[in-house]
Amino acid sequence: MKIDVEYLQFMWPMRHFLISCGDINDKSNIIAASFCMPVSKEPPLIACAIGKKAYSSKLIESTKEFIVNVPTKELKAKIYYCGYHSGHEVDKFKETELTPKPARKVKAPIIEECVAHMECKVIQKIETGDKYLFIGEVVEAYADEKVVKGEKKIEYVVGDFPFKVYAIRFKGL
Template identity: 30%
Template sequence: MDKIDFKGSVVLNPVPVVLITSRNKAGKDNVFTVGWTGTICTKPPMLSISIRPERLSYEYICETMEFIVNMPSSNMVKAVDYCGVKPGRKFDKIKDMNFTMKDGENVNVAYIDDCPVSIECKVKDIIKLGSHHMFIAEVVGSHINSNLIDDNGKIHFEKGNLISYCHGEYFKLPEKSIGSFGFSVRKNLILKKLILPLLLGKMI
């Protein structure tokens, strides 16, 4: 396939799209949409979000060093878009979108109960990169809808009706996977465990 040399932009897509809630020292809440986020460490559990310094949430999070990542479902896509384009200094987006808010357990920030998953975070470092500054945060707690967790404790994110962002558009994530971690070698491992002992037994 022919390739086009495309410069000057980060073309890593798709990415998760999340709603970030924060609260300033005066107790005022705000929410805005973030596409630049990701898991960066397992132990301790850590993630990052990148924010433009001119955003109101940047100011709030710098004040308290806490925030909550709320993962919206596809039926919330209009609210996700609204919270991404409307400025928090002029609009009360939480009220406008009629979000149901609940106080966090480990941070002094409210999370959006309408979202199937909410992740409480404490900021450990802020790296000034350019147009965006990266907030590196430790996960200190999560709130997950009970219908997403099976009897074995596995979280079925595919049942959360989650959405992603890809080059200016929102997409609903599929419910069926095209593979699971390790599936490319799993069959060979099973064959080795079952067949090799039989072959060795015949050779002895």
């Protein structure tokens, strides 16, 4: 027998990313995001679906920039903190003690503890249902040298379906 399900549950597991946005000298924020994928190699483009009501959407709409930071499993608890709290209410850099460092080409900070960073400039914003799909051109991409050369082994965060997020925040995402 097959029963009806929340379709999203069967799209997972998905890799978890931390997207930083805003301005390092003003307001910046971090969102946990998994609805994130490459959509072109040349030019290099990444598409991220971000909730219309998320504080991150507001910041990305105003700066037209964001950074996809790649966290490792040591950061799992901080990823979930960023996924369960909103920048509308808390300063996530302060609360998680993740370190904001200047990026190369965008105003948002990179998250120092992550192993790789893709700086993106938004070239298109598409309205989907409850999300905006931000398509960003990757203007800089850099990573920990030891990880790139295979001298340091890391584990990415590929989590299970975050029932808690969808139970609590599904309508507000």
